[in-house]
Amino acid sequence: MNKSNTYIFIYSTVMVVVVASLLAMASNVLKPFQEKNLEIAKKLEILHSVDKGWDASSADSKNAYVDGEYAKYIAETLVVNASGDTISGQDAFMVDLVKEMEKDSSARSLPVFVCHQDNGGVNYIFPVQGKGLWGPIWGYVSLKEDMNTIAGVFFDHQGETPGLGAEINTLWFQKPFIGKKLFNASSQFVAIKVAKTGEPREAEHSVDAISGGTITSKGLQNTIFDSMQMYLPFLTKNKK
Amino acid sequence: MSQMFSSKNLKLLTNPLNLENPITVQVLGICSALAVTVKMKPAFVMALSVIIVTAFSNLIISTLRKSIPVRIRIIVQLVVVASLVIIVDQVLKAFVYDVSKQLSVFVGLIITNCILMGRLEAFAMANKPWESFIDGIGNGIGYGWILIAVSFVREFLGSGSVFGFPVMEKIGAYSIGYVNNGLMIMPPAALIIVGVIIWIQRSRTKSLIEKE
Amino acid sequence: MENHINLFVSSVFVNNMVFAYFLGMCSYLAVSKTVKTAVGLGAAVIFVMIITIPVNYLLEKYLLVEGALTWISPKLAELDLSFLSFIMFIAVIAAIVQLVEMIVERFSPSLYNSLGIFLPLIAVNCAILGGALFMQQKEFSTVWESATFALGSGIGWAIAIIALAALREKMKYSNVPAPLRGLGITFILVGLMAMAFMGFMGFKI
Numbered sequence: 001m002n003k004s005n006t007y008i009f010i011y012s013t014v015m016v017v018v019v020a021s022l023l024a025m026a027s028n029v030l031k032p033f034q035e036k037n038l039e040i041a042k043k044l045e046i047l048h049s050v051d052k053g054w055d056a057s058s059a060d061s062k063n064a065y066v067d068g069e070y071a072k073y074i075a076e077t078l079v080v081n082a083s084g085d086t087i088s089g090q091d092a093f094m095v096d097l098v099k100e101m102e103k104d105s106s107a108r109s110l111p112v113f114v115c116h117q118d119n120g121g122v123n124y125i126f127p128v129q130g131k132g133l134w135g136p137i138w139g140y141v142s143l144k145e146d147m148n149t150i151a152g153v154f155f156d157h158q159g160e161t162p163g164l165g166a167e168i169n170t171l172w173f174q175k176p177f178i179g180k181k182l183f184n185a186s187s188q189f190v191a192i193k194v195a196k197t198g199e200p201r202e203a204e205h206s207v208d209a210i211s212g213g214t215i216t217s218k219g220l221q222n223t224i225f226d227s228m229q230m231y232l233p234f235l236t237k238n239k240k
Numbered sequence: 241m242s243q244m245f246s247s248k249n250l251k252l253l254t255n256p257l258n259l260e261n262p263i264t265v266q267v268l269g270i271c272s273a274l275a276v277t278v279k280m281k282p283a284f285v286m287a288l289s290v291i292i293v294t295a296f297s298n299l300i301i302s303t304l305r306k307s308i309p310v311r312i313r314i315i316v317q318l319v320v321v322a323s324l325v326i327i328v329d330q331v332l333k334a335f336v337y338d339v340s341k342q343l344s345v346f347v348g349l350i351i352t353n354c355i356l357m358g359r360l361e362a363f364a365m366a367n368k369p370w371e372s373f374i375d376g377i378g379n380g381i382g383y384g385w386i387l388i389a390v391s392f393v394r395e396f397l398g399s400g401s402v403f404g405f406p407v408m409e410k411i412g413a414y415s416i417g418y419v420n421n422g423l424m425i426m427p428p429a430a431l432i433i434v435g436v437i438i439w440i441q442r443s444r445t446k447s448l449i450e451k452e
Numbered sequence: 453m454e455n456h457i458n459l460f461v462s463s464v465f466v467n468n469m470v471f472a473y474f475l476g477m478c479s480y481l482a483v484s485k486t487v488k489t490a491v492g493l494g495a496a497v498i499f500v501m502i503i504t505i506p507v508n509y510l511l512e513k514y515l516l517v518e519g520a521l522t523w524i525s526p527k528l529a530e531l532d533l534s535f536l537s538f539i540m541f542i543a544v545i546a547a548i549v550q551l552v553e554m555i556v557e558r559f560s561p562s563l564y565n566s567l568g569i570f571l572p573l574i575a576v577n578c579a580i581l582g583g584a585l586f587m588q589q590k591e592f593s594t595v596w597e598s599a600t601f602a603l604g605s606g607i608g609w610a611i612a613i614i615a616l617a618a619l620r621e622k623m624k625y626s627n628v629p630a631p632l633r634g635l636g637i638t639f640i641l642v643g644l645m646a647m648a649f650m651g652f653m654g655f656k657i
């Protein structure tokens with residue numbers, strides 16, 4: 001079946017057009033579902049940082065459960081600028097932190113999520129974003145009303161080494177963050193140190209690193225420091 | 241209808257399960273077989289995806305086989321396979337997001353799963369669409385059952401559960417001191433389990449034993 | 453620089469394409485009977501990796517992801533073509549493999565003969581496409597990082613296949629139970645090698 005060049009050319013052109021339109025169609029039809037999944041995943045991460053939403057996998061309808069919990073606890077969101085003032089007209093949930101971090105610090109709009117707990121307490125949730133050993137790591141840090149004490153955290157990663165760096169998304173690693181403080185006694189911003197065994201540490205500002213996951217641990221330490229530093233003016237203004 | 245399921249066609253379906261198994265005999269498609277077998281659920285989804293892609297790529301290529309110019313046939317095959325895989329990937333992302341996250345890059349790697357190109361070259365380019373379709377399903381299932389078998393052993397011994405159901409916890413094995421075997425969830429276990437499956441299969445079917 | 457060394461060492465040893473991700477297993481098992489062909493295929497894989505991964509990185513960054521096309525016209529900022537990435541990657545790989553095949557045929561007919569049908573098979577070597585997909589997943593910030601990753605992954609794969617070939621040459625003299633002969637024992641061998649490579653996992657750099 002040796003066909004002429006013209007035939008091959010026409011054949012490939014037709015193939016490319018057919019395949020491209022087919023794929024574009026499939027991608028368009030499925031996009032809303034995929035976006036809904038991403039939205040649910042993000043909402044769940046935010047809820048986890050305030051110790052909520054743990055029944056998602058056993059719920060009858062995961063989407064309905066997550067949407068419900070989110071609407072119940074995260075009723076309020078704000079977007080703040082680099083000097084810590086609230087800006088209006090933007091949806092905090094839609095802000096892409098990765099893109100904001102590429103901008104000049106003065107042009108950034110930074111999302112803050114506010115959680116009203118059942119007992120009347122208020123937590124402020126801040127997204128964090130950075131790099132581990134193999135790729136991006138991200139998460140949410142929630143603070144108590146004093147804008148200093150950590151109420152809960154959630155971290156996840158894309159491709160850290162299983163059993164080592166990948167442990168940052170487990171509860172045993174995340175629980176010790178609760179109660180740690182971002183500012184020291186003289187109100188200086190020190191964030192959280194992820195310390196290896198034997199490294200000097202201050203109990204209020206350090207958690208244990210993952211043994212063997214040094215680069216991921218350091219990456220997470222920098223992630224928290226860099227991301228929370230962007231919110232520093234906001235934190236100082238609202239500190240109690 | 242009887243012609244469609246003639247004994248010859250049934251052979252196409254059953255041979256790949258044992259005598260011509262793509263993984264243990266033809267040595268095709270091992271890459272993804274080993275990487276997604278830590279838990280049964282992703283292994284099952286992977287097996288299903290591969291069955292769908294092999295069946296339909298065989299069908300499409302076989303239908304087109306007379307019109308495909310020889311010189312660009314590999315590219316045509318790759319394009320057909322890649323498009324099917326993209327569709328599968330998009331569907332997984334839309335409807336079983338958690339599983340698609342676990343499978344990560346391995347859905348994309350179905351494209352380079354040697355079963356596909358192997359069957360397209362060896363079978364679909366020379367046979368009628370319906371036979372090719374059956375051949376695709378047969379090889380997909382032959383691949384799939386090895387995947388399920390390996391993942392069953394790994395999940396049961398490594399995580400103490402079957403299809404996510406915590407068997408070991410329910411029968412109270414942990415309280416009497418049973419501990420999961422952590423090696424099972426590590427990569428080497430998959431290789432050794434496949435080696436053992438080959439051992440068992442060839443002990444039972446002597447004709448498959450390799451000559452010195 | 454430190455970052456590059458980390459990435460390189462991790463991709464050679466810790467996240468070895470063969471022992472941690474099982475990529476490129478088909479040709480890995482089929483061409484590992486003698487050290488000579490293993491070296492040839494290993495070199496070919498390194499070469500193809502180093503070219504395809506950075507090329508795919510640039511394509512991904514300037515053509516496929518959302519907002520990548522702004523360099524043509526700001527109007528295209530919303531366009532997201534990432535669903536085409538699989539096809540794009542595999543096409544680039546197939547083209548480059550074709551090129552390598554022609555070069556090898558021209559300059560080293562003996563290598564070409566001994567690699568036989570496995571050179572075209574590099575196009576469907578999962579390690580190559582896997583490399584491109586991991587590159588996409590890891591979101592490297594510069595093309596140089598992707599090149600370091602490509603070099604490391606290629607070398608890791610080559611080390612793995614040469615080591616296995618050397619072992620299999622020696623295996624000829626051992627008395628393996630008949631049903632395990634050939635493929636069966638090779639799997640178990642690779643399993644044991646993977647276990648040894650797991651020792652690199654706690655590696656502190």
